Amino acid sequence: MQWLSERSLMAVPTVAGSDNQGTVAELVIFLIVLLLVATGVALLSRRLRIPYITGLVLAGLAITELLPGRIRLDSSLIFNLFLPILLFESAINTDISRLRSTFKPIALLAGVGFPLCAAITSVLLKLELGLDWVPALLVGVILSITDTALVIAVFKEVSVPHRLVTLVEGESLVNDDVALVLFSLILTANSTGSLTPLDVVQEFLFVIVGGVLVGLALGYLSIGLFSQADDPLSVILLTIAVALGAFQLGEFFHVSGVVAVVVAGLIVGNLGVSRSTSASTQVTLFSFWEFAGFGVNTFIFLLIGLEINLVTLWQTLPAVLLALIAYQVGRALTVYPLLDLVRFFDKPIPVKWRHVLFLGNIKGSLSTALALSLPANLPGRDKLVVIVLGIVLLSLVGQGVSLPGFIRRLKLDRHSESRQQIEELQAQLMTSKAAQDELESLLKSGVLPKSIYEEMRAAYQVRVAASERALREIYNQRPEDAAAESSDLLKLDAIRRQLLLAEKQVLNDALRRRILSEEVVQERIKTINEQLLSLEDD
Template identity: 60%
Template sequence: MGRQPGEFGIGMMSAISWIGGSSVIEWSIAQQTSLDSNSAVDTQTAATIPEVVIILIILLLIATIVALVTQSLRIPYVTGLVLAGLPITELWSRRIGLDPVLVLNLFLPILIFEAAINTDIRRLRSTFKPIALLAGPGSIFSSAVIATLLKFGLGLDWISACLVGVILANTDTVSMIAVFKEIRVPSRLTTIVEGETLFNDAAALVSFNLLLVVYATGSLTAVQGIREVLLVAIGGAMVGAVLGYLCLPIFVRLQDPLSSLLLTVALALGTFQIGQSLGVSGAVSVVVAGLIFGNLGLSRSSSASERIALLSFWNYASFGVNTFIFLLIGIEINIETLWKIAPAILFVILAYQLGRILSVYLLLAGLRWFDRPIPLVWQHVLFLGNIKGSLSMALALSIPLTVTYRSDIIALVFGAVLFSLVGQGLSLPWMVKRLKIARISDTLQQAKQLQMQLIASKAAQEELSSLLRSGVLPKAIYEELWASYQVRVVQSEHVLRDLYNQRQSTRREPEHSELDAIRRRLLLAEKGAVANALRKQILPEDLVQTYIKELDEKLLTLEDD
């Protein structure tokens, strides 16, 4: 006897069907009201603006209190926001919540662009293989595992099960990065986590839209699916590249930091909208545009203050967006309702954790055949940081009303996100500390302080040169100030050279691994130079391939940074 729509294999049909009937999962205030005339719109807008402002003020005050409490209790800020938002649903007389249109068209581009402009392409390139493995095949494999378990465990149809799989295979690492800011971890691991998130969001949106195409058309061959994915992804990358490069000459000519800020906002939001309107991935477009602007545009800025202003603005924008998102996640979730379907939610949690375990440990085990292997303890962190967030909820809410199990999917996703943010979010800092990923010795601590002093002094000297060229400083004052910084540079370089020589004469220890980052950059520079000479036919291929093989062997001997 076949299952009816909404009937779960573990007997949760009545509870979840009640969710859809009682409209517990509602849209935001803006979506609850429909008006019939322009005059009515004006009247309603005038009446609700003060109310919206009051709501924003209250949410900001709540966020401030949460920040104070989480700092004293030493728990993740985003987890505190979710917990603070849970009781608001019962206290507020008017329903507010996540608007998926707002999240996907405003919040998501801001978060992606901020992450992209702060991502170093050189470091991204050095960790591209594990990132591509996790964000590509890893995401697909995890989605397939989740979908299969939900299909046979909860009785969902394949489309609904695959939608949940894609939604929960996406990893939101805001909490994970917040932990990394408090606990020092190897920079390569941080780059892998940030890079996976950057491309995972785009991959989730592409896969989600592809499933909706399958649902709408009724069928899609493998060739058509691959062609559609490549068209959307490559097309999005091309749109982002074109818009990113077009903004560079405009940015260089702008002398006003405020105008530069407006340009970056237009680039982030405009790239997403243009990509979507052209039928390609807006998320991929924003990723590429952000990478180009962050790595090629900011370096062309003539003023250090302008670069600081831009980065600070996007840091504040990202922080503000995350604050509202995680508060609204807490407000959107109804604990009483989710408690009634706890067994089904628990099954979903086990499914997405199993999918993550298999995708991380199995796929990264084969990485050693074509790239530096990922240490097992790092793989533990990648699994433990499998936290879900706003994108998962936004995708669930944006599922078409005609999908049979829509209310079921929303309830299950919300329950999984709540467990992820609270359960894993609270335990992640403790677990990362227990794993003892980064052991900091006194020598390495001294080296990092000297590097910081060296970097700061060199930057100050560059700024002094810029002021001299622009006529702001007379040459006598320039030489005096430049000399004072040069003393610090020479002292730092001298001590660093001694530490490096000492490092070469002693046994290699894990805590000294960050000193190998300098050698790695030099070896990569050599590799890029000879490869470029080969492309220009300056050097013969046999000599170049032998030399590159030697460089690769040296790179593999270096400690992970």
């Protein structure tokens, strides 16, 4: 994406209206103010029961005029620092096996649904606001992006099925990249004056495949380093280098830095850290990245609030509302019909889930960054930026505040007291076994003498035995009533799904190595797919 690589990498928030513009002291003062404001928002949002991110944007609006200078949000700051951190944090926490189980609906939403939504939104924007085609297409792409930061925060507050969480996260991971590629292609066509469909396909494939290759190379190269540097601080530094380096390498080779970061993060999280580092190192690492993601979201949404001018927004409010209607119509005309088609080739997506995906199409950091990066010579650029920022505000406040209550009314969480008991016992069993594994590692490394090791291991073994006995008693029960609930509780479909996916992986490996014939493998995979479709959504 040439347009992105040409932007300045020296991106920091700039302070206007001061004699000592951009000094370090002023920047530190502003950061301190933002940290204090964020702390206050965190406390108030819990009491007022509003999403933290929504509170940040509102706080940014409130303190804009109180600051001595004006902080400007630089789009290159988002692209080169904030976005890689957010993508990597999401990727390392994503289970590849669960992502594979929702790959088809994710591919349908991001690969077909996103361009379709952008096209519908662009047409409506041209009709409603009288925009030229290029501005309409650019804004259509910007408004079709979904930001999951607030939605995932709501999911932590209101429990929903794990497959729905994976669907939301997976769609966002993929459509971010599709959005950047489409945005770049539109700008290229506008600057060159011509771009054939073949050029579009070639550029799209080159950018995507190139990003995958860069991510794979950097991810697998880092795996060996994790085993050599098994201390928390070194591993954290390495993952930071991988996250930021993957994006910069992708941009250097003019391929997708977003795809490179996501692929590298998936490899690091599923193959590197989990297999090559100790449990204590993993806890420290994932805690760091949780804090990094939280901190980045804090600053970026505060800065979004500071960027919005309420007077200008009020003057363009009719255009903002028309644009909001346009992208909501585009989203509705893609989410509902496309996900209805999923039942023909994968496990059906419940209608209630489609409601969440529709209402959860909240705008955020990437939409803001793309709006701020619109070319200066684009007709009506300033008005377009105001429209996008206005929609970001309305989306974060309106949809953000209503989403928790909306999900509660849908009653997506089916956890009963029995299910809660099972999960508590599973948690005790998993933690006890993990502790035993760590004790084994400490014994082999010479940290623990054998006598202490045996004493501590025996204590954990008592917990393991108690958990296993209690779980066995629950599984052996056969209640006569509530058969559907019993089936949902006792089948442990999440574990069965993971085992079936492992079976498919083995069969595909055997086919690739010419151990089994294609006929046998395809027949067996067909049976496994039928079993996967019969599982309950967890």
